[in-house]
Amino acid sequence: ExxxxxxxxxxxTQMGQEVILRCVPISNHLxxxxxxxxxxxxxxxxxxxxxxxxxxxxxxxxxxxxxxRPDGSNFTLKIRSTKLEDSAMYFCAxxxxxxxxxxxxxxxxxVL
Amino acid sequence: KxxxxxxxxxxSVPEGENLVLNCSFTDSAIYNLQWFRQDPGKGLTSLLLIxxxxxxxxxxxxxxSLDKSSGRSTLYIAASQPGDSATxxxxxxxxxxxxxxxxxxxxxxxxxx
Numbered sequence: 297e298x299x300x301x302x303x304x305x306x307x308x309t310q311m312g313q314e315v316i317l318r319c320v321p322i323s324n325h326l327x328x329x330x331x332x333x334x335x336x337x338x339x340x341x342x343x344x345x346x347x348x349x350x351x352x353x354x355x356x357x358x359x360x361x362x363x364x365r366p367d368g369s370n371f372t373l374k375i376r377s378t379k380l381e382d383s384a385m386y387f388c389a390x391x392x393x394x395x396x397x398x399x400x401x402x403x404x405x406x407v408l
Numbered sequence: 409k410x411x412x413x414x415x416x417x418x419x420s421v422p423e424g425e426n427l428v429l430n431c432s433f434t435d436s437a438i439y440n441l442q443w444f445r446q447d448p449g450k451g452l453t454s455l456l457l458i459x460x461x462x463x464x465x466x467x468x469x470x471x472x473s474l475d476k477s478s479g480r481s482t483l484y485i486a487a488s489q490p491g492d493s494a495t496x497x498x499x500x501x502x503x504x505x506x507x508x509x510x511x512x513x514x515x516x517x518x519x520x521x
Contacts, residue, residue: 329508339497341508352508387451395440397509401451
């Protein structure tokens with residue numbers, strides 16, 4: 297199965313700090329996504345990204361969140377001022393333009 | 409708004425028994441449905457994808473069926489093994505490539521040796 301990688305695997309931060317989560321999707325994939333999973337809850341869609349712009353975002357994805365693909369390879373999720381409730385696993389996914397989304401191993405974000 | 413539900417939330421079976429995991433969705437206008445496996449603290453591994461025009465997909469000991477009109481899918485795992493212990497998630501999309509997945513809450517499976 298194609299591999300999506302994410303760094304860091306675990307990020308601990310203080311409330312109010314900015315964090316950047318990084319993803320390296322499969323190189324020939326076209327669509328990229330961020331999802332999150334709060335402990336004990338469902339996996340939730342945050343945002344999808346295609347052709348260097350956001351194609352869809354959820355109500356969770358407010359002004360505190362942003363995404364970009366600065367160098368054509370890495371795909372990042374930035375949270376400007378973290379809150380306690382941002383603590384979750386964040387998953388990146390990539391899609392070659394077919395039907396299957398391939399997920400990375402996730403970044404566990406802990407906000408203290 | 410699409411809602412996806414998985415029942416039961418947890419399941420414990422002895423090794424060798426067949427597993428039956430259920431997934432239901434409220435809006436039958438789906439494009440496809442995927443089953444994933446999630447190990448504790450890990451990412452999601454895609455197991456099977458069923459297009460809305462298909463009735464079932466098979467991979468090894470895994471078989472997934474889809475009844476789009478009734479909003480249901482079932483994942484069967486034959487002859488369960490302790491290594492099958494994990495959480496199984498189903499997710500649906502409502503259109504082609506580039507569309508978000510809407511997930512169920514998962515079924516946590518424990519296969520006892």
